[in-house]
Amino acid sequence: MVTLEDYKGQEPAWCPGCGNFAILNIIKRALTELEIAPHQLTIVSGIGQGAKMPHYMKCNTFNGLHGRTLPVATGLRMANHDMLVIAIAGDGDCYGEGGNHLLHAIRRNVNVKLFVHNNQIYGLTKGQASPTTTEGTITKTQPFGSLSSQLNPLAMAISLDCGFVARGFAGASGLPFLKEIMKEAIRHKGFALVDILQNCISFNKVNTFHWYKDRTYELPDDHDPYDRISAFQKSLEWGDTIPTGIFYRKDKKSFEEKIPGIKDTPLVLQPFSFSDAKMEISGN
Ligand SMILES: Cc1ncc(C[n+]2csc(CCOP(=O)(O)OP(=O)(O)O)c2C)c(N)n1
Ligand SMILES: [Mg+2]
Secondary structure, three states: OOOHHHHEOOOOOOOOOOOHHHHHHHHHHHHHHOOOOHHHEEEEEOOOOHHHHHHHEOOEEEEOOOOOHHHHHHHHHHHOOOOEEEEEEEHHHHHHHOHHHHHHHHHHOOOOEEEEEEOOOEOOOOOEOOOOOOOOOOOOOOOOOOOOOOOOHHHHHHHOOOOEEEEEEOOHHHHHHHHHHHHHHHHOOOOEEEEEEOOOOOOOOOOOHHHHHHHEEEOOOOOOOOOHHHHHHHHOOOOOOEEEEEEEEOOOOOHHHHOOOOOOOOHHHOOOOOOOOOOOOOOO
């Protein structure tokens, strides 16, 4: 039996009251309920507060460069598609500097689960506007208010026909639902985006814990995630009410299934000998 203790890593150094604690705990619970052992999982991240997650979990981990979470996760999954690969990124990390990688990971349908710690701010670097910051929000580096319009990651992913698009809230009231969303994302065969609303207690004084708590609600049971148009319409709802849940689903072939050389046997299990790796030196 897999237990929470199996995943125990270092003590987190996040600010007291940070939503990251809840995300860390609920990921561990989702994994133990699915009976996924630490050696069957790799957590990949870039740079950010949320991206410190690999330090706080005992499993295979890779903590790389800011914005480059998805290329590493893609490479890992291509080398070993028996391994569950969860990519952890902040809103700055994967919607900002890593945005280009996100578009193409979705298009390829790489079988990676992306859990975004979306606090609508650059937390680690102390409070600059991120792509999900509300337009007009005043920050230390945007004294006249953020000039760029707010990115809607769910609508973007649905427009790209991403096979699994969901949103959760990392507050006590939202955690049981978030755990079920994470479990479904892990079970999904293909790329899964789970955008997780979390408070940044130190640097986002606008979108506080209560701001999210007062607005978020669960999508009703009659929401059909296989209906792309209604999923898109729901994804546009953001303001006094903010829906959470699985917005959109589509079953399609994953990237690894489309590559003849690896679709039957993961690369790491394929026989290899140095004599096969001939180097041709072209002479004059
Ligand atoms: C290549 C590169 N660009 C920029 C930075 C500076 N930097 C580090 S974290 C970060 C933003 C973090 O915000 P987010 O991804 O939302 O994570 P959070 O801290 O809010 O969890 C930035 C701009 C960096 N370390 N490396
Ligand atoms: Mg952030």
